[in-house]
Amino acid sequence: MNRIKYTSPLLLDGESTVVVENNVRIYDGDQKTSFEGGELIITTHRILWGRPGQIARGQTCLSMALNLIIFIEEESPSTFSFTRSRKIVLHLSEINDTSNGPQPYSMFNFIKLSFREGFTKNITSILHDLLQDRPWEPKIQQPPVENKPQQPLIKPRMGIVGIERSIQEKQKATDASINMAFQDLDKLMDMAKDMVRLSRMISTKIKEKQGDITEDETIRFKSYLLSLGIDDPVTRDSYKSDNQYYQSLAKQICDFLLSHIEEMGGMMAMSDVFCWVNRSRSLELLSPEDILNACKLMQALDLPLKLFEFSSGVKVLQLSSLDSSTVAEATAQLVDEKGSLSSEELSKSLGISLTLAKERLLTAEKFGKCCRDDAIEGLRFYPNLFLTREE
Amino acid sequence: MPEVDIEWPWQYNFPPFFTLQPHPETRSKQVAAWKSLILEYCEKNKIYVIDVRESSQGPLFYNSTINRKLEQSVILSILSELQKTDNSAPVDKLNNRWEIYWHTLEEWASMIYDYVLGQGIQNSVLTLHELVQGEDTAEEMFFGMNQEVLLKVLRLLEKDRKCEVILEDDVQGVKFF
Incomplete structure (x- = not known):
C-alpha cells in the first residue's frame, strides 16, 4: 500500500488507457482500506484509482506504477461467497521513496484489488500482457510525475523478473563477445593459412637450394618456423628442432x-x-x-x-x-x-x-x-x- | 587305390608343415620337404595321377592324427614347383589333375629303352599292354605305368627315332629300333 502515490490522473507522454472498471476496493495486503467503490483505470504505465467522478474531473487520485508489479494472481473466491466479487492480488517490489502516499508504511508486499461487480474484461490477462509488453519501458527515464520531481530513478531491475532479465542481458553480452572472439579467430586462421603457405614455400626453397645456405642457417630457420607453431612438413617426422x-x-x-x-x-x-x-x-x-x-x-x-x-x-x-x-x-x-x-x-x-x-x-x-x-x-x-x- | 604305408617324414607330424610359411628360407625348406614327400608317396603307391580336389582328403595331404590339412591352393603351388623340375605336369586346363613323375619322362624313356636293348627286342612290335602289364616286365620299374604317361614317354623316344608308336583302334603297340 505504501507504493501507492497521490498523483494527477492526467495521462503522461505515451501513456494510454487500457481498461476502466468501477466499484473497486483497494486492500493493503489482507486488510481492507477506506478506498472502496472507486473507479479503477489501468493505463499502459500505471494503475489509477479515484472516487467516482474524481478522475473525470482531473482531481488528484491514487496511482501506482505498473513496473512495481512482480506477479499477479487471482484470488479464488471462497466457497461460501455468492457475490460476483473477484479479487486480484498484485505482488509488488520494494520501493525506497514512500512519501506522498496515502499510507507511508505497510507491512505487506502486496495489495489486492477487489472488483465488487466482477470485471467487464479479463483484468488478469490484460495485466499479464502489459507486464510482458512493458509499454512503459521505451522511456528509459521514469515519466516525470509533476508533483514529485525529486523521485529517484527507479531502475526496472527489481524482483525475480528483474533478475531474470539481467541474466538474459548478460547472456546476450557473452554471446556477442564470443562471436567477436571467433571473428578474430577467423581472421587469424586466414592469416595462418598464408603463413603456412609461406613457410611451405620457404622450406621447399631451402630444399632446392641446399648447399647455397649453410646447414646452420637452415636449421635455425626451421626452428623459427616451429616456434611460430607452424609445422614444417620437412621436419615433421624428424623433429630436429630443439623443442x-x-x-x-x-x-x-x-x-x-x-x-x-x-x-x-x-x-x-x-x-x-x-x-x-x-x-x-x-x-x-x-x-x-x-x-x-x-x-x-x-x-x-x-x-x-x-x-x-x-x-x-x-x-x-x-x-x-x-x-x-x-x-x-x-x-x-x-x-x-x-x-x-x-x-x-x-x-x-x-x-x-x-x-x-x-x-x-x-x-x-x-x-x-x-x-x-x-x-x-x-x-x-x-x-x-x-x-x-x-x- | 591300394595304399601302401610309407615311412612318413618327421615333418608330417609337425603342424606348421601344413601351413605355408611366410618366411622365405623356411618356406623353401618346407616346399622342398613336400616335394620329396609327394614323389616318395606316389612312387611307393604307384600313383601316376593326382586329382587335387580328391587328394586333399587323402592321407598324403591330410594328417588325421594331428588334424591338419594342406590347402588346395598350397597343393597347387607345390605341384607347380614340381613341374619346374619336370616331376609333374597338369593334365587339364583347370589344373585339377596332375601327372606325377617321380622319374622324369626322360629318365623313364632311357629306362624303357635300356630294357629293350637288354632284351634284344629291337625291330619287333610290342603292345603297350605287354610292355607295362606283361609277365616279362613285372620286375621292371615301369611296370604298371599309367597309359597316358607311357605314351608321353614313348613319344619322347619317337622324337629320337628310337621307336614308332602304332595307334590303331584295336592294336596299340610300339616298335623299337
Whole structure:
C-alpha cells in the first residue's frame, strides 16, 4: 500500500488507457482500506484509482506504477461467497521513496484489488500482457510525475523478473563477445593459412637450394618456423628442432615408465603408454600426439627407452638395449620351452598385451626363429624345425 | 587305390608343415620337404595321377592324427614347383589333375629303352599292354605305368627315332629300333 502515490490522473507522454472498471476496493495486503467503490483505470504505465467522478474531473487520485508489479494472481473466491466479487492480488517490489502516499508504511508486499461487480474484461490477462509488453519501458527515464520531481530513478531491475532479465542481458553480452572472439579467430586462421603457405614455400626453397645456405642457417630457420607453431612438413617426422617441451616430456615419460617396461619384458604398446602416463598425471593430461612426439625424440636423446614400429604399424616403446633380433631370440626361446605358443598364451605368460605378443611372435618368425601353424584352432607358433632340424 | 604305408617324414607330424610359411628360407625348406614327400608317396603307391580336389582328403595331404590339412591352393603351388623340375605336369586346363613323375619322362624313356636293348627286342612290335602289364616286365620299374604317361614317354623316344608308336583302334603297340 505504501507504493501507492497521490498523483494527477492526467495521462503522461505515451501513456494510454487500457481498461476502466468501477466499484473497486483497494486492500493493503489482507486488510481492507477506506478506498472502496472507486473507479479503477489501468493505463499502459500505471494503475489509477479515484472516487467516482474524481478522475473525470482531473482531481488528484491514487496511482501506482505498473513496473512495481512482480506477479499477479487471482484470488479464488471462497466457497461460501455468492457475490460476483473477484479479487486480484498484485505482488509488488520494494520501493525506497514512500512519501506522498496515502499510507507511508505497510507491512505487506502486496495489495489486492477487489472488483465488487466482477470485471467487464479479463483484468488478469490484460495485466499479464502489459507486464510482458512493458509499454512503459521505451522511456528509459521514469515519466516525470509533476508533483514529485525529486523521485529517484527507479531502475526496472527489481524482483525475480528483474533478475531474470539481467541474466538474459548478460547472456546476450557473452554471446556477442564470443562471436567477436571467433571473428578474430577467423581472421587469424586466414592469416595462418598464408603463413603456412609461406613457410611451405620457404622450406621447399631451402630444399632446392641446399648447399647455397649453410646447414646452420637452415636449421635455425626451421626452428623459427616451429616456434611460430607452424609445422614444417620437412621436419615433421624428424623433429630436429630443439623443442624443449617434448624433450623434457620424453625424459619424464622415460623416468616413469622404465621400471614398468623392464618388468613387462622390455616392451609396451603405445596405447598402454598413453594410459599409464595419463593415469599417473591424473589431471594434467597429455594428448596422444604429444606423447608420440616425445617418444620420437627418445632415441636422439640417448634415453634408455625408444620408440619402435613393427612392420604391421604397431608402435611400441621398448628398451633401447632391445633390438628386433634379441626380441626374436627371446621369443623363440620361450616357444622352444613350451613346444608351441599362441599369442594368447604368450601374452598371458609375459603379462603383455595381445597385439604385442603377436608382434613378438611375428618378429621371431621374420627372423626365421619360429614357424606358424595356421589351423582352425587359431594361429600357433612352433620352433622352426624346418631350419634347425637335420634331415 | 591300394595304399601302401610309407615311412612318413618327421615333418608330417609337425603342424606348421601344413601351413605355408611366410618366411622365405623356411618356406623353401618346407616346399622342398613336400616335394620329396609327394614323389616318395606316389612312387611307393604307384600313383601316376593326382586329382587335387580328391587328394586333399587323402592321407598324403591330410594328417588325421594331428588334424591338419594342406590347402588346395598350397597343393597347387607345390605341384607347380614340381613341374619346374619336370616331376609333374597338369593334365587339364583347370589344373585339377596332375601327372606325377617321380622319374622324369626322360629318365623313364632311357629306362624303357635300356630294357629293350637288354632284351634284344629291337625291330619287333610290342603292345603297350605287354610292355607295362606283361609277365616279362613285372620286375621292371615301369611296370604298371599309367597309359597316358607311357605314351608321353614313348613319344619322347619317337622324337629320337628310337621307336614308332602304332595307334590303331584295336592294336596299340610300339616298335623299337
